[in-house]
Amino acid sequence: MPIAREIVAGGDADFMTVPHLTATGSQVEIGRAYAEQARRVFDWTPVRADPVKARARRAWFARHWPQHLARMRGAAEVLGVDLEADEVYLDGLTGIPNGAACSASYYPPAVTVDGRPVLGRNYDFFTTSETDLFALMSGGPVPGGDERPIASRPHVLTSVPDDGPATTLITMSELDCCYEGVNEHGLAVALLMNDVDNVTDPPEPSPQVGLTTTQVPRFLLDTCATAHEAHEALLGAKQYDEGVPVHYLIGDRSGDAFVWERGRGGDEHAVRADRGALCVTNHFVHRHGDPADLPEDNAESLLTYRRYRRLSELSSGPDLSASLMRDALDAVGLDATADVAWPMRTLWRTVFDLESATMTTRFYLGDAPDGTSRFSPELEFAVPVSVPR
Structure with missing residues (x-):
């Protein structure tokens, strides 16, 4: 092999x-x-x-x-x-700590200047170790120490199987799961937290029958070629949470895209844009999808409504592009100057070109003296065509 x-x-x-x-x-x-x-x-x-x-x-x-x-x-x-x-x-099911903040958007080919569909996201997460994060969330003193930050070893994984579509994806720590990715068919999926609408304590992490939150994107990339197929697969798949609830932005190269959300009572929602861009941050879009009619942010919301409003404003034009998407994601990213109570940064920014099935990502390397973030150069990862079957 x-x-x-x-x-x-x-x-x-x-x-x-x-x-x-x-x-x-x-x-x-x-x-x-x-x-x-x-x-x-x-x-x-x-x-x-x-x-x-x-x-x-x-x-x-x-x-x-x-x-x-x-x-x-x-x-x-x-x-x-x-x-x-x-x-x-024999699979890695460890759950996800509370409070991650992410932003994502999808531009269909009908509204991009070059007719190419793009999907992009900021992955915003804690910069602490697991021990320090637990202490912060418990309201106790932070012990510090030499333990590595939780998100300091993300992986880019490219798979070219002989019995399914090739994929390229990013995962924070679980190598059999996926936080975002694209397959050779031009289907892309991004996972985002939804801590704002969580009204119950997260359950104790324990593998169940079906798909946990971080398995859903990998499942879709392995088994689906289009957003329509992904919607049908999600309707038929048993799903469960091991931490805070999440939702997903799913889009394909044809122009079809939706946000998949599971409500408090297990009700399921596929939210599509009537036209133009489709944006999502960290609240239920099926409840609060109108940028002009949003609740006020508070200390727990991690600026989800502010970020959603701004991302929607920047993605509202008829002449969108991958370059504009990068600018819009940067405008709602988190660095040391962001007005959030938790130690969080935008750890990577990814833009998928679904026509070519490529993933372009830059990764957070640390803070600059002025409080902005240092990033790696943008790296492009192409999805190889799988072995003919």
Whole structure:
């Protein structure tokens, strides 16, 4: 199995180090590569499983997402365990801490100057370690120390399987999941938190049958070619949260796009723009989608309404472009000067060209003396065409 690893951004002197892992071959071989990388970088080990639940999860994946089950088999081979014994969970389900703030938008080809559809996002997240973040959220003193920040080792993953579409994606820590990505068909997905509309405490992280929040984007990229197919797949897929609720921006090269949201009672919403750009930040768009009629931000909202209003204003013209999208995302990004109570930064900014199935990203490296952020150069990652089947 050909596999390539390289560091594409950052290093020991920067906030983050970003590896790019490219794997080709069967899904089992790709899963083996992910497990080896997870052990190498994150010291990953599986957790003990409830055998009944683990068996039910395997059955669900076999029916609905066989690519993921095959990659779990590759992880089992790395560990030397029997997948069918159902003794451990062989995928990384760790949940997401409360409070991330992200912004994203989609421009259909009908409103771009070159007729190319683009989808872009800021990934805004904490700059602290897991221990320090827990202390902050608990209202106690921050211990400090040498523990690495949670988001200091994101990965770019390119997969070229022999039994499905090729994909390029970014994940913060779980190598079998996805925070945003694009496949060879020109379908792109971005995950965003929705802490504002969460009215209950998050459950204890525990793998369930179906898809957890960070698996949904990877599931769609593995199994769908269009936004229409993604909508149907989401309607038919069992989904659950392991932390704060999330929602997703999903778009394709034809001009079709929607925001997928699951409400408090489990009701599901696919929100489409009547025309023009489709924007999303960290609140329910199906409840507050009109930029002219938004609630006021508070300390907990992480400027979601302000960012949504501004992003919508900057994306309202008829002559949009990838360049304008970059400017709009920069205008709502978070750096040391942002008026938020938490230690957060825009950790990367990504723009997808869905016509060419390319992903262009720059990564946060640290703060400049003036409070602005230092970023890597923009890096372009193309999605290879998968092996003919």
